[in-house]
Amino acid sequence: MGKSFSTYETAWCPGCGNFSILRCLKTALEELNIDPAKVLMAAGIGQAAKTPQYISANTFCGLHGRSLPAATAAKIANENLTVIVNTGDGDSYGEGGNHFIHAIRRNVNITHFVHDNQIYGLTKGQSSPTTAEGHVTNAQADGNLNYPLNPVLLAIAAGAGFVARSFSGDTKHLTEMMKAAISYKGYALVDILQPCVSFNKINTFSYYKERVYYLETDHDYTDKAAAMIRAMEFGDRIPIGIFYREEKPDYHTKHKVLASKMPLVDQKYDPMIVQNLMNEFV
Amino acid sequence: MGKSFSTYETAWCPGCGNFSILRCLKTALEELNIDPAKVLMAAGIGQAAKTPQYISANTFCGLHGRSLPAATAAKIANENLTVIVNTGDGDSYGEGGNHFIHAIRRNVNITHFVHDNQIYGLTKGQSSPTTAEGHVTNAQADGNLNYPLNPVLLAIAAGAGFVARSFSGDTKHLTEMMKAAISYKGYALVDILQPCVSFNKINTFSYYKERVYYLETDHDYTDKAAAMIRAMEFGDRIPIGIFYREEKPDYHTKHKVLASKMPLVDQKYDPMIVQNLMNEFV
Amino acid sequence: MYNILIGGAAGQGIDTTVSILEKAFKKSGYFVYTVKDFMSRVRGGHNFMLIRFGNEEITSHSNKLDGIIALNEETIRLHQSKLKKDGFILCDSNFKGDFEAIRIPMEEKAKEFGNPRVSGTIAAGAVLKIFGVDFNHLENVLDTSVKKAYFQVNMQAVHYGYEATDNIYPHMGGKYKDFMLINGNQALALGAIAAGLKFYSAYPMSPATPIMEYLSRHSTAAGVVMEQAEDEIAAINMAIGASYAGVRAMTATSGGGFSLMVEALGLSGIAEIPVVVADVQRPGPATGLPTRTEQSDLKFVISASHGEFPRMVIALRNHEDAFYQTARAFHLADKYQIPVIILSDQYLGDTTSTVKKYDLSEIPSNAPLVSAADETKYIRYRITENGISPRRIPGKGDYFVTADSDEHDEYGFITESADVRVKMVDKRMRKLEGLMEELIEPEFLGDEDCTTLLLGWGSTYGPIREAITTLNDISGGKFGALVFGDIYPLPVKALTKYAKKAKNIINIEQNATGQLASLIREVTGIKCTGSILKYDGRQISGEEIADRLIKEGYNG
Amino acid sequence: MYNILIGGAAGQGIDTTVSILEKAFKKSGYFVYTVKDFMSRVRGGHNFMLIRFGNEEITSHSNKLDGIIALNEETIRLHQSKLKKDGFILCDSNFKGDFEAIRIPMEEKAKEFGNPRVSGTIAAGAVLKIFGVDFNHLENVLDTSVKKAYFQVNMQAVHYGYEATDNIYPHMGGKYKDFMLINGNQALALGAIAAGLKFYSAYPMSPATPIMEYLSRHSTAAGVVMEQAEDEIAAINMAIGASYAGVRAMTATSGGGFSLMVEALGLSGIAEIPVVVADVQRPGPATGLPTRTEQSDLKFVISASHGEFPRMVIALRNHEDAFYQTARAFHLADKYQIPVIILSDQYLGDTTSTVKKYDLSEIPSNAPLVSAADETKYIRYRITENGISPRRIPGKGDYFVTADSDEHDEYGFITESADVRVKMVDKRMRKLEGLMEELIEPEFLGDEDCTTLLLGWGSTYGPIREAITTLNDISGGKFGALVFGDIYPLPVKALTKYAKKAKNIINIEQNATGQLASLIREVTGIKCTGSILKYDGRQISGEEIADRLIKEGYNG
């Protein structure tokens, strides 16, 4: 067992799914024996994005929607950091949607936990990209007209090498998914169904509880077509587990400056570099 | 036959795939008998995005990456306009990646033609989101490290109702695809393979020519799983045609203000509205 | 004038208690002014609201309390010091602590009535009794403050609270019964609707979100399409696209979202597509203090976006401005085909005030200004003397409407000609000449012969106004103030006139760097001699301004 | 001093011709100064470059031509009027038109040599002969100007051109053989590498793209990770993330991309994470004129982003600044934990100049400034007297490094306390005091007793410098100039001193509104009495400045 990740007072509502996500995260990190001082917890802005505030680790709470680029670059700078992004569905797929797709393409070894409550929590209840069609919210008084995204399907289609879904109400499953995602070498997504007791009265704890089921043990998560077909199921029944997993070289492995040498942050500056470069201009 | 869409002098390189795309577009519009004065050609910034400059129609050449939101809203404002976006792969999937996903969710009845030359043309040859891994460019001197996006697969996964691929070198096919896309009621994407003779020496005319083939006539484009599986094929052989097509209500059909009444731009202001709203505060 | 504080944790239903009280006060004839002090969290923490009411106009909150309505014990601890000598505390019977208070078993009774959440309503009933407000309008008040299903239990709760207390303060009468009770965000939304708004796109961001929520709720009634965008960049590009296509369009956000809209301001500028953008300011930088107030975006918005193009910035001073000036913003955006930026802030946006029903005949126009079809060949960017080119709506006739973010010629074709470039810059910039002609000078408050001139802008208008009255009462007329609404381009006539006469010029701003003062110096050379700057996220009150000026000896 | 123009259509290989010429000139001892005038297209249109060279320092282009090298007929039509009386035209034998010229069958010969694209190289050979440049360094020059596979054919072409022409101008000698020939973008990139740059992220945008391309090419050699971002927002957030993690990081763009980075500037400001952002300006607004030059982002970048936080803006004046000031930018960003913005422009970025090899001992530091581990519990945002909190690198010891875009307490926890808020704003703002102490005053040029003081900033430095020399030659010392490098916060000592003495103060800027002048008035109250503003996308030359001032009678 490694060092423990202590707790701070939170600003979440009693009953919020974020509490168990936080708990599972700490358990996962402790069970993986990771030194808190070598963990970077990154986030954007939102209720989910407060997670780093409640865990003893290095933290980077950046701008709404912009956690992935910052986290990606921090990992590029120091591969010895375990970089984990905890943030919301609005943050990840709305404001940050472009970074989501491109973080996948980059395949830097970071872990992305999306607390998917299918709503904007912190701003008090507007539709998020995963809010169901027809869902009436404070800003969609006539019901949400836009078709929801399926983040799991989208991530696989965009080329992610590790894509899973879990549920905050199944702490054992969630902890396992987190451990697998953190251990994966490359960009890993876990979309976590998370009840928001204050602003989402539709996708409640029991709504999810009644619908989630485990992907069969014989689901072949190396088969992308099969993974996508299973990912399309999201309604009366919602499969959870690892949909897709593929071993492929991460960014560091492929990058000439990063692959063979020490972490970028430890590479020393050599004045001869500039001398040589100047000579090219003479 | 409707009115013709006249030609202007272009700033493209001789041999560029954009020329045939422009020609096909004019043919498609003429064959569909659309009045040029009722067409809105929208674009971002790039070589492809100069298309509206070369066609007689209403034009909106906005910001790099931001054509979809502007085009979407213009259509919301006036559904009598045929709204067509012609723009590049960098514009659509790079800078504009977030709008791409969300324009799909919104499903406003606009048509999106991406001139996909797998490169940034106007800025003289950097990798785009569709540039192949390993491709050496001016800004990827050691070869592109990022995995390319598959726009067709991504669009289907994001929920687009009409997704096709074509090739600028097959003008008959391209014209057909364009006509089908423009006629589709909802957001329609045609990703068009387009050789850039100046900056992409890999994905040349003959590169595409050798690889493209038609999707079989018995390909069931109403089957999303089948569509995604076929979309995954992009390499030695590249299928072109309609991958996926689904009839579903577009934005206007679902929107209370837009569905039953006249175009928004023609709806009259009624001062009684404000009087009534003020009374709620008394 | 009375002033009470209602405090508790997020989620304890302060909103409902206050809603009942302010409506009942107003229906009884009072002028009501309610401010919000909320934390950026959904549950817990400490929130409070101040309701000030009386039989005359009120333009500022006050921190001197006649009463504290405490929904939790913390409220008493935090605010007791602000209580006037004769002030009362109203709280639950089981609150511990050694203080004098009116104690009612609210929690116990609420449970008894079958709904623990109505304890705040019991408090409301008690307060109504304390201030001698009768029950004439109670049904109507409850109807609009609580959900139908909870109407009966709330009625029961109000009555219980009313009966459980004694009257303390006499009712002073008042003539405001038929006025509106509206907050700055609602007034702004209403102003936009009155200007013929048809398309609104926005991304949620405190404290601007209530605007989109209001428009969504009234979308069908008002014939407005309210579209929630995927981000602020989409929001403003949508608004510009809709405006291009011929409908009046707007977006609103706070500073962080505005930061993302900066590029598109320039698109509006060069493509000459009207757009109205509201920035409901909160303390920055970055995420800052999401639910608090500040006026620190002024210098940012007046020079936001690369390159140069004409724009107009209007700061909203009060609930009249929020309506009339928002409507005027659409007119000016259309007339000059430019972006018009409205600066509001959390204080104005969230503050509820009694306001006379707006006069719609004051609204300059409610449809896009379009040129008559007097040309054979339509030339979108025709170079004209006043810089304004004829504008047309695409799809409405046999002509093409072009729009381009690149520099372009009169027809809207991309150009690289040095000559055309200069002509186009000059043409666009000439629009400022017309705009300057119709600027509204800042409002002067106080004594014409003042020796001390206060300068302010936007939502400090109300507090400054109260301060000026107080200060002139004390000093016998030594104080005057100019409060800017139109702020960019800066109107300078009144400023030059009063600054010449004044011995002391003091800028009062809710920011750390004195942004108005530096804008004034840049434009006029006039230098402020002193300043009151507040940047803790809380709005300055009239009392605070007066106190500080007196302490610093300006009344001498 | 000689001055020649090489013109043709995009795609005709002007670049190669010029590359051969400027290198050969320099190797022969000349000082060389080359400017680019390119259209925003890949093929066709009209592009040209001006090479000015001689045996003394050159700081401006000139429009008086000794020679025109025309790769197409249009070049002659467009530029003939600028040719001096004795100037020559070099063109292909089959160009039509009634003008005197040195005609060589370049196209025919190039085809004969088996590569039509080497006709420009033939012209280069001819020009070398005309100016009496010998062939000593030709191999080296060709080696770095053309691809290996085309070396032989180009060699053949140069020789042919050389033989086909006669010498006209004598070689004047010169001592610049071992100097560098570098453009502003390369110098900037090199300055960053010299400052220990380890991470660079950017999105392509003219005219800043060459920086990312240079860094990509030298990534492995320099140990720099160059990552192309999906957009500019990602680019700057990446740079900030990398900087947080302890490596020196930077991004660069032009105005349009900078507009998208605005929000993240504030993140750097409040989270106190150093970042360097370069804006290589081009004419706006929006897309504007992508390949042209302007200085119209000054007021934008000094107040970009909502809220208030300290920042530094450095304008690059020349190829020395591009290197040394970029390196200094990293040092200042680190020292004060703030964003530092570098303002360059297309003119400086694309202009190649002869420059002495940079002295690395002048670089203040080449690694992030990190505090020693002198605390038991590390407090990221400790409130200190100078506003600078101890900075540490995460993952390097038994402590946690926090970073927050919300207002926070000393430990980096979100706060809503009014008191903490004020303390934190004050702490951050105090950093400006230290920063003000180390500002570099603008460089003074000209005569101490000048009656006319010119004011400029950034890349107009060179043209102003040339103009001052010319003007003082004519007027006998009536002119002086201050050209700002450090521009925000504005250093005011020299300005105050010289402005007091000068009768006329004239700002010279590449923009339409006189942004420096208004900044100066805002900060110092000093008002310029006249101005020269150019905003057609083309850089003003020394001659142009001198001519205008003489025409307006300032030499009297």
Ligand SMILES: Cc1ncc(C[n+]2csc(CCOP(=O)(O)OP(=O)(O)O)c2C)c(N)n1
């Ligand atoms: C640029 C910007 N736009 C908007 C906001 C306001 N904002 C803060 S959190 C949030 C959405 C939160 O939703 P989500 O990411 O799903 O997180 P949750 O609160 O539901 O956990 C928004 C819109 C912001 N802080 N910055």
Ligand SMILES: Cc1ncc(C[n+]2csc(CCOP(=O)(O)OP(=O)(O)O)c2C)c(N)n1
């Ligand atoms: C905000 C912003 N960033 C960058 C640019 C520069 N830019 C113009 S076009 C372009 C890419 C063009 O690539 P693509 O969209 O694929 O079009 P193509 O030229 O290949 O047809 C870029 C990066 C810009 N104009 N605006």
Ligand code: SF4
């Ligand atoms: S608002 Fe929703 S997501 Fe936020 S803390 Fe409360 S329950 Fe959780």
Ligand code: SF4
């Ligand atoms: S650069 Fe490429 S895309 Fe652009 S016009 Fe030339 S060939 Fe076409």
Ligand SMILES: [Mg+2]
């Ligand atoms: Mg959420």
Ligand SMILES: [Mg+2]
């Ligand atoms: Mg492209």
